[in-house]
Amino acid sequence: MSKHTTGLMPAELKTQSAQFQDRYKILQKLYDQLGRCRLKADAPRLKRMAIELELRVAKASASPQSYRFHMSVLLRDLLKEKGNFKKIKVAGKPVISSTKMTTGKHIDDTITRNKNYVMQKLADMLIDPKILEKHKYIMSRILPDDYIDNSEYANCERCNTKFKRTEIMLDTLCTYHPQKKIYNKDTKTHVFPCCGESTTSTSFMRLGCKKAEHHVFKNDSYPELRKISDFLKTSLIDGKENVLALDCEMAFTSKGFEMVRLTIVDFFTSKTLFDQIVEPFGEVIDLNTLFSGIHSEDMDKAVPYLDVMDRILTSDLINRNSILIGHGLENDLNVMRIIHQKIIDTAILFSVGRYKISLKNLTFETLSEKIQTGEHDSSQDAIATMNVIKKKIGVSINQVKWDV
Ligand SMILES: [Zn+2]
Ligand SMILES: [Zn+2]
Numbered sequence: 001m002s003k004h005t006t007g008l009m010p011a012e013l014k015t016q017s018a019q020f021q022d023r024y025k026i027l028q029k030l031y032d033q034l035g036r037c038r039l040k041a042d043a044p045r046l047k048r049m050a051i052e053l054e055l056r057v058a059k060a061s062a063s064p065q066s067y068r069f070h071m072s073v074l075l076r077d078l079l080k081e082k083g084n085f086k087k088i089k090v091a092g093k094p095v096i097s098s099t100k101m102t103t104g105k106h107i108d109d110t111i112t113r114n115k116n117y118v119m120q121k122l123a124d125m126l127i128d129p130k131i132l133e134k135h136k137y138i139m140s141r142i143l144p145d146d147y148i149d150n151s152e153y154a155n156c157e158r159c160n161t162k163f164k165r166t167e168i169m170l171d172t173l174c175t176y177h178p179q180k181k182i183y184n185k186d187t188k189t190h191v192f193p194c195c196g197e198s199t200t201s202t203s204f205m206r207l208g209c210k211k212a213e214h215h216v217f218k219n220d221s222y223p224e225l226r227k228i229s230d231f232l233k234t235s236l237i238d239g240k241e242n243v244l245a246l247d248c249e250m251a252f253t254s255k256g257f258e259m260v261r262l263t264i265v266d267f268f269t270s271k272t273l274f275d276q277i278v279e280p281f282g283e284v285i286d287l288n289t290l291f292s293g294i295h296s297e298d299m300d301k302a303v304p305y306l307d308v309m310d311r312i313l314t315s316d317l318i319n320r321n322s323i324l325i326g327h328g329l330e331n332d333l334n335v336m337r338i339i340h341q342k343i344i345d346t347a348i349l350f351s352v353g354r355y356k357i358s359l360k361n362l363t364f365e366t367l368s369e370k371i372q373t374g375e376h377d378s379s380q381d382a383i384a385t386m387n388v389i390k391k392k393i394g395v396s397i398n399q400v401k402w403d404v
Helices: 020-036 043-060 064-080 115-125 129-134 222-228 296-301 305-312 329-336 359-367 378-392
Strands: 153-155 162-164 174-176 182-184 189-191 210-212 243-253 256-266 272-279 284-286 323-326 343-345
Touching: 020 043, 020 064, 020 115, 043 064, 222 256, 243 329, 243 378, 256 305, 256 329, 256 378, 272 296, 272 305, 272 378, 323 329, 323 378, 329 343, 359 378
Parallel strands: 243 323, 323 343
Antiparallel strands: 153 162, 174 210, 182 189, 243 256, 243 284, 256 272
């Protein structure tokens, strides 16, 4: 599938015959099918056609079943008639002429100012807990039956050397590239952007342009994560329904990959409700400044993990009724050690194909905004993720007053 399909979203409807996620997936299929019809249309025009056709089917369908039925007929006929719209019907009605098709995006702003309407839209975007589990979200505190503790050794996240975890603070030599290699189409080689060295280089530099005294590792399984601190269930905390965007910055410590900063932003007011440097359990090895934006002097202001949890797991902030918005939020919730059910993850919702879209690209495609041009910033990332969702559901990103 081409990268152009990202940003392809079903048009707004007051009443939905089908779930947002179903409509979203089928729209991608429809776009692909139109692409195979050899129509004389560029990608943006094909997108508009797909959105318009999908909207017609959604409007004409009374139930998810009829929606799926009409859609399968449309997909079949498109291929059969090779995109000749004069012969194609949507829910029994002729499409007439493809040239008359518009973008189909008519958003009534009295609707999008209504908080209940927006809450409904957000509820439609919640991701099924089974899908969350597939994306490495920890959803329960049950140890797998077949769990064997083989955590004595770890492979270094930076240089891939195998080392004994208990010896992590002993001096050694870790040679690595701080940035991931990227493929250069012209020279057909992989190059490290940090130093320009290529993987085919014969120089010692190919092993890495940076040296450190310790190796580093990451934990991502529940049995490993709980050893440092067990997960807290938000289902035990009652409170008001709210919508929060959150993002963490992480660093390598003697105990793995840990949270060092947490930002929480309110969806309806765009206000930052919490932004704090967090003291990890382990000794800091690498603040990962290039990505975390955290410098060693920032750590003077750090607050211990348990104090942070006391302040955020409350009836006014994160509770069982909160909708949490994030990009690849499993990474954040796993370093926060939180089990939560109501999640909107933009990396799951808007990725097409096997590889997850980066927040940087998603933000650029959706909002035409550049983020992460230098060091990352959890405040900027939380706001960008929230604004992507606002844009996708047709809400102005500057809106702070709502009709209830
Ligand atoms: Zn390098
Ligand atoms: Zn290493």
